[in-house]
Amino acid sequence: MGALLLSFAGLLCAAEVVKVGGAHFPPYVVKSNLQESSGLLPQLLEALNQQQSEYHFTMLPTAIVRRFGDLQRGRIDMAIFENPQWGWQGIDAEAVDMGLEDAELFVARSEALRDQHFFDELAGKRLALYRGYHYGFAQFNSDPEFLTTTFNANLGHSHDSNLLMVLRGRADIALVTRSNLYDFLERNREYARQLLISERIDQVYRHHAMIRSGAPISAERFAALLEQLRANGELARIFSPYRIAVTSAAADSSAAEYAAD
Template identity: 35%
Template sequence: MSKKNYPTILAYWLPVLWLVTGICHATDDNKINVTVGGYSFPPYVVVNSSGYTGVVPEMVEALNELESQYNFSFVPTSVSNRYEAFSRHRFDLLFFESPEWGWENTAKSVLPLNVEDGEVFIGLKPQAAAEGYFDNLQQKRLLLVRGYHYRIVGFETDEAKLKHDFLAALVPDTQAAIEGLLLERGDVSPVSQSFLNWYLGQNPQKAERIFISSRWDQQYQHAALIHPQSRIAKEQLQLLIGQLESEGTFADILNKYYLKQR
């Protein structure tokens, strides 16, 4: 083929290449973006130096690998700002919430995830192992995560009220609560069973110092909360999660963080 024919060939093929490239970009652009909110709530969302890990980010990744109609992305928020952010539609949904955690007056759809968890009371050995130690917690120094809802304090989250009505100290997350207890900065802390199991699995040398009581602060069934203007309908989300369940992907993610479906 002579060089003089190159312009003619390029003139023919360049529009075709542009068309194919355009179709590929259009396919990507036509994906429906679905935003998933999350805040520091280990093991569901774990904040570390590399970003965000945990159950929710792994679910977002699994949903994106599952299908091509939607593009799921994680949007960080904070435990206290999540209500306003949800109301303003900063994200379409939240995984692993409870409708009882201050959402009663917020418009939403609720999709049960059939995942059980709860906060169990822990203390330090040997004193916490004494009979009746967890019976009267009014006289114990409580380590609570700022912004979390606990039954023991009537689901109150106002820091001033908590410090006035209880011997409470507020910490930024569940790991800080456990480590504050180990440093004897408190007597008792209600911590999620799943994170406690994960933490002790990562730090087995600390297990011998922690006494896990048989008393629960609360047990709950997790759900997804979906905004009324969400870009994915409740029924479609339920279908996708059902696919993750049938493929075993959902169970694999949960098992990694000591969780299971009922």
């Protein structure tokens, strides 16, 4: 028994540790502290660790607004479920197409005579948005002052709270990721008929991993590990229940450098 424990410890010592930033954002990360964290990111890291022994992926708590600096300083090696347009310009990192797609939807309270045309025009409507997020309708400008003054937006730290603001009449429209919306409805089925969900999509998230220059793992190697999880069905097992589409990663852009122009 002692020999087995020593052998396991030796494998961990031999493995390169890859620090992955985890910011609270359900269902991707639910509570980013290491003792209580859950969600899709911990599941993905567990699957990556189980399939190989060359690297040991571990989640390190960060915040949505702090993750850029954490990666630049080397506090984390990788940020996952990203988009190169979300403020990564000018940061020395490589983008890996993960072959995972989510989307941002508009959600309003269902009312008599209210239909999809309610989402045609945002002017004059009270918006509930997630602080630090980049929205397509705002040209991906996440500056809080810009969003609050230009779009009459309330900026929060919880999609659930934003949806409840809509249900209680404190906001007209909330923007919510598809994965979080259907996770919310699964947990709160009584609200399903009370929400009007847009056919209009603010943006489709083609998820990427952003890997810093000098990280223990290369973009090419991480892309190969993801491809193994795609082939054996692990990505579908983890992400499909949350309506996150598992697609083929773009072969010609699986590792594309995203640095300053």
